[in-house]
Amino acid sequence: MKRIYLDHAATTPAHPEVVKAMLPYFTGAFGNPSSIYSYGQETKVAVEKARAKVAEFIGAKSDEVIFTGGGTEADNFALKGVALANERKGNHLITTSIEHHAVLETCKFLEKQGGFKITYLPVDGYGLVDPQEVKKAITNKTILVSVMHANNEIGTIQPIEEISKYVKEAGILFHTDAVQSVGHIPVNVDELGVDLLSISAHKLYGPKGVGALYIRKGTRIFPFMHGGEQERGRRAGTENVPGIVGLSKAIELARQEMDEEAKWLVCLRDRLIQGLLENIDHVHVNGHPFWRLPNNVNVSVDFVEGESMLLNLDLENICASTGSACSSSSLEPSHVLRALGLPPEQAHGSLRFTLGRENTADEIDLVIEVLSRIVTRLRAMSPLLKIRG
């Protein structure tokens, strides 16, 4: 049976063109970009071309893009680098309760080890941050605001431009984790009004283990890795040349295909949401109906638990994910779904399908059919159905 992969927010397969572009840099063009001889210079040129391509795609200048070991590193870099470099100005950071763990855990670290104060802003029932709340949270000690562009679980897209107005007014640095949005919806650092922006390659058909941090010129930030002079001294370590070339190829392809792909994905997304609502009773959509990533479907299915649905889907070769505690070691359901105010049983009964360029309408229809069968079976063993009447 063919696998139906609906977990593109977790990771995407590398585009064949991306792999093709990377291959020469493993063998023939393997030189160290820091070396003087031509082997090295060849790869240095490749890295700088890649930097220009990534920068152009997000409306930045080449020297404002630093390559990292992925999205998590970019988030760590932005938060720790800015917090520590601006400590004298203040010790207060503002973020939201629905950020990726790469941001949330970094904030917790800064609280515990660095003595920083962090405000975690709430969101509304759709997962939206209220720009007014950001404005209210700003104090004269605030040095950084970090609000994700699009949420990885529910796909809600934040009003970054609006938030930026208040942050800029106060003269504070603004970071956005754009790991889920770059390559999927338009991202421009000036339009968004951000000073720092995190990118990950493997969420847009690029390779794993590589990403980038956009740092607006003039931003006070400490280096993330100490060592050699690579990345203008901000991120030491020999460059991941194949990875960087792969990221830039993925960006080049996104530039060509993103708009068409988004239109197609919105069709599939709405077909899936509609199909689930029509074919299964007691299903709720999580996230925003309109301010939503083109590929994100997140639903809660009443009376059944997420992991048992996933396991059944997996038996039918369908890959998805859940915010249920039962699929994690923490025994707590997704912090994002809880922040929306979902009752615990609905958070436990959540399923996320994130679509990609290779998915078809037939696959969507099959998933709807298979899931309704699974839900019927699981509900027959659920004590909740009876308790709720």
Place this chain on the structure above:
Amino acid sequence: MRGGPTQYSEKVMEHFKNPRNVGEIENPDGVGQVGNPVCGDIMELYIRVKDGIITEAKFKTFGCGAAIATSSMVTEMVKGKSIEEALKISNRAVAEALGGLPPVKMHCSVLAEEALQSALEDYLNKSKGELPSEKVKSK
């Protein structure tokens, strides 16, 4: 968010795919309900007792794959057992019978043990605290 769990033993998957004894018993001799929606697991276990022997056991469970498999296994294990024997069934025994559980899923076997204990207590309360098996079985 975490993806598809392939962390389970064959036995767990087998019970998950074909759970035994799903359902309720009408007018059961004992019923236990444990867990809560906050932690994402609820188990209900029903028993029928005849002459101090558990003749029938059924369950209804809201929970993950391990919760369903442990419910199924514990209902299989108690059938034909006396109340005293059933009282001795531990969560470890349930987990072992399933060929082991991942460490993060051991709490599911605890829940299964608790559901069983709670059903047995209910039975004992209904029969006024006497172990009927003491009357039936001569030592």
